[in-house]
Amino acid sequence: MNHPINSFVKERIGYLELNRPEKRNALNAEMVEALKDGIRNFSEDKEVKVMVIKAAGKVFCSGADLAYLQSLQSNTYEENLADSRSLKDLFYMIYTSPKVIIAQIQGHAIAGGCGLANVCDFSFSVSEAKFGYTEVKIGFIPAIVKVFLIRKIGEGKAKQMLLDGDLISASEAKDMGLINWIVEGGELEDRVFAYAQKLIRQNSGQSMALTKEMIARVQERNLDDGLEYAASMNAKARGTADCQKGIAAFLNKESIEW
Structure with missing residues (x-):
């Protein structure tokens, strides 16, 4: 079978x-x-x-x-x-x-x-x-x-x-x-x-994962809670390795290997 x-x-x-x-x-x-x-x-x-x-x-x-x-x-x-x-x-x-x-x-x-x-x-x-x-x-x-x-x-x-x-x-x-x-x-x-x-090739896996998670979770919240959740995720993303790598590469005009 x-x-x-x-x-x-x-x-x-x-x-x-x-x-x-x-x-x-x-x-x-x-x-x-x-x-x-x-x-x-x-x-x-x-x-x-x-x-x-x-x-x-x-x-x-x-x-x-x-x-x-x-x-x-x-x-x-x-x-x-x-x-x-x-x-x-x-x-x-x-x-x-x-x-x-x-x-x-x-x-x-x-x-x-x-x-x-x-x-x-x-x-x-x-x-x-x-x-x-x-x-x-x-x-x-x-x-x-x-x-x-x-x-x-x-x-x-x-x-x-x-x-x-x-x-x-x-x-x-x-x-x-x-x-x-x-x-x-x-x-x-x-x-x-x-x-x-x-x-x-072009996108951070970490960023796609966080974005997908937010799309699923933000819909269950009211406007105030949704925005507060978005702000907290924004702050969380700034500290990720992918964000630091991506911004540094962009500012240094380097290509990013994801």
Whole structure:
């Protein structure tokens, strides 16, 4: 049996490839755990500066494995809660990872698969990919993905996607702010690689980590608390090694090696 995730490193990029193409890369317990392990390992690996989540086959991710979900229907509430929390932990890990995570979307991203793509920091998609949260059509709910979707595109657009349940095109997804870039299929791998390398070469990893953390945390605060938090983080950043290195290099007109 194939491992549900292929992981490898290429020039400081940690790749996590969904590897259940025969199941349209549907999420089950094994794949969720493997993804969490991969993200955890790359987050701690000093040689990895950016991560990419991609997929084997024609579909990026079709969401929860329905056969797996059906098998859980005889579980107790507590057992189902534990399983649900595992998926919640995966999305939280992606959203709060100190390293930038890019979604490389080569095919349809549906339901939980759409959530997986959208919780990443950046996303590149082929034009033929479809996106959508179809849970309401089968009597299920888009519970965990909803928390991140509302943050990303706002309540109004999120309602359209979550309550309507229809699939939308990559072009519509880009207009909604769901994805960042649409590229030709033959260029997808190279475009993602080039963008990741740009981030690796030109930006401080420490600075990207702090900025990503602030984006996640500032939204839960009121204006006064948010500004005070920003001021404290500003002061904290001034004392970091990367800030001292970067400013010194800029003033000395030296190139910075990140």
